[in-house]
Amino acid sequence: MKHWWWKSLAVALLLVASIAAFWVPLSPALVHVSPSRIAPGEVVIHVTGYNTHFTPEMRVFIENDGQQVCASMIETIDATHARIVMNVPQGLRASMSDLSVQGLLYPGAFYSDALGDGIENDGCGNVNKIELQTPGFTFPNRSILYESIRNLHFHVPMWFTMIVLMGISVWHSIKGLGDNSLDRDRKAVSAVHVGLLFCGLGLTTGAFWARATWGAFWTNDVKLNGAAVTALIYLAYLVLRGSIPDAHKRARLSAIYNVFAFMLLVLFLFVVPRLNAIDSLHPGNGGNSGFNDLDLDNRLRVIFYPAVAGWILLGTWMYDLRERSARLRELTEQ
Amino acid sequence: MRNFSLLTLLLLTSVSALGQDAAPGWLESTLYGNGKINVVILVVAVIISGIGLWMFSMDRRLRRMEKNLKK
Numbered sequence: 001m002k003h004w005w006w007k008s009l010a011v012a013l014l015l016v017a018s019i020a021a022f023w024v025p026l027s028p029a030l031v032h033v034s035p036s037r038i039a040p041g042e043v044v045i046h047v048t049g050y051n052t053h054f055t056p057e058m059r060v061f062i063e064n065d066g067q068q069v070c071a072s073m074i075e076t077i078d079a080t081h082a083r084i085v086m087n088v089p090q091g092l093r094a095s096m097s098d099l100s101v102q103g104l105l106y107p108g109a110f111y112s113d114a115l116g117d118g119i120e121n122d123g124c125g126n127v128n129k130i131e132l133q134t135p136g137f138t139f140p141n142r143s144i145l146y147e148s149i150r151n152l153h154f155h156v157p158m159w160f161t162m163i164v165l166m167g168i169s170v171w172h173s174i175k176g177l178g179d180n181s182l183d184r185d186r187k188a189v190s191a192v193h194v195g196l197l198f199c200g201l202g203l204t205t206g207a208f209w210a211r212a213t214w215g216a217f218w219t220n221d222v223k224l225n226g227a228a229v230t231a232l233i234y235l236a237y238l239v240l241r242g243s244i245p246d247a248h249k250r251a252r253l254s255a256i257y258n259v260f261a262f263m264l265l266v267l268f269l270f271v272v273p274r275l276n277a278i279d280s281l282h283p284g285n286g287g288n289s290g291f292n293d294l295d296l297d298n299r300l301r302v303i304f305y306p307a308v309a310g311w312i313l314l315g316t317w318m319y320d321l322r323e324r325s326a327r328l329r330e331l332t333e334q
Numbered sequence: 335m336r337n338f339s340l341l342t343l344l345l346l347t348s349v350s351a352l353g354q355d356a357a358p359g360w361l362e363s364t365l366y367g368n369g370k371i372n373v374v375i376l377v378v379a380v381i382i383s384g385i386g387l388w389m390f391s392m393d394r395r396l397r398r399m400e401k402n403l404k405k
Contacts, residue, residue: 007393011386018378022371317389324396331403 007317013310020303021153026146027138028052030106033099038062038088038110042072045084047101050141054082058102061124062086062110065094070124091116139299144213151209153303157311158202159227163269164312165195165319166234170262173255185251186330188258189241190323192234198315199231214281223282226268233261 032048047054060071060082073085082101092112099109139149169191176184206224207217218224240257244250273280 007390011382011389014382014386015379018382019375022375022378314385314389317393321389321392321396324400328396328399328403 006313010310010313010317013306014314017153017303017307017310021150021307024299024303025138026051026141026149028102028104029141029143030099030101030104031143031146033106033109036109036111038086038097038112040088040090043086043088045086045099047082047084047099047106049080049082049101049104050146051080051138052102052104053079054102058082059124060084060099060101062088062097062099064092064097064112064119067093067119067121068124069119088112089119091119093118137299148209148212149300151205152300153307155202155205155209156304157308158198158205159269160308161311161315162195162198162202163265165191165198165315166262166265168316168319169195170258173258176251177255180248180251182247182251183327185247185255186326187323188255189238190326191319192237192258194315194319194322196231196234196238197318199227199234203227203231210281219281221281223269223273223280226272230265230268233264237261 028049028051030047030052031050032046034046035043047060054076056074056076058074058076060074062069069086069088071084072087075083075085077083084101092115095112095115096108097110097112099106142149169188172184172187172191175181176188206227210219210224211217237254237257241250241254244253273282
């Protein structure tokens with residue numbers, strides 16, 4: 001089979017990336033701490049972890065402005081639930097305290113009343129730092145996202161694939177303007193068809209992910225609106241084609257339109273969301289930071305890049321099939 | 335061709351090695367312990383392989399038609 005190697009590579013990359021996307025566990029984290037307010041005296045704290053392995057010997061302390069209060073009793077209910085008793089002294093300096101359990105930090109866990117000039121530091125944070133479990137290769141466990149961080153390997157490659165397909169399309173359109181070839185026109189429109197499929201998949205998967213993390217299927221985010229406008233621009237490309245009966249005229253006009261469409265795609269997906277004046281919920285846009293400036297994110301990249309490459313190759317392959325079948329139809333209709 | 339198969343082999347072995355490192359005791363009681371995530375992985379693998387096979391068969395079908403048309 002012609003070009004079989006990159007087609008097999010597409011399937012292999014997708015298999016490897018998708019299996020790994022589910023196989024790799026999230027790193028341990030504290031997900032819930034109650035109560036959220038502590039007063040001087042004995043305090044009973046319930047801690048819930050995720051993928052943790054709580055033991056009665058683990059180190060637990062409250063940190064307030066660099067000063068530590070150690071736990072006086074630790075009772076583990078199971079690997080992810082613990083009941084902790086603390087004797088909180090008078091005179092914490094800061095109003096917010098962090099909780100550290102087994103080397104895992106829950107920042108801003110408690111609001112404390114009765115502030116003072118500081119306490120006697122128990123110093124339990126400095127000892128035995130290697131207690132932190134080493135779970136091997138894990139995905140970051142971020143609040144709000146949690147397990148849905150795995151979506152990164154499925155939702156984002158849809159957009160990468162769409163952009164590559166629209167790029168293929170505009171490339172053939174520009175070439176077609178030079179040589180007036182209807183073959184180029186067929187290639188351009190086939191790529192837009194497959195690109196729009198990936199755009200639809202990206203919008204749908206994004207809507208579900210947004211519902212789970214941001215609370216609504218559609219938010220007024222620049223990147224969402226940009227993607228929607230891009231989809232409309234390319235739908236209009238198809239409408240424009242449908243309105244011109246003459247094949248050569250259709251090829252030329254839609255090729256010119258396609259050049260502008262692609263420029264608008266670049267503007268809406270890459271330029272507008274990055275303007276500092278606009279806030280976006282998407283990482284890496286507006287005032288938000290990208291996934292890549294998180295501490296641990298090479299772990300995501302190891303799976304993410306193969307996934308992107310696999311989906312781009314699959315999309316290109318789908319475009320190839322669509323273009324060839326369109327050509328066959330033209331030949332048989334003649 | 336040889337380069338490609340070598341690359342696939344490398345990718346596959348590296349990922350299986352990752353999986354082994356990632357399974358200390360606590361994971362047996364959470365993610366892998368009840369065997370449910372393995373089912374998801376199996377389902378995903380079957381779907382992707384199925385789509386891959388479909389793509390290859392479609393590719394072959396088109397190629398046959400292209401050949402017939404050329405004659």
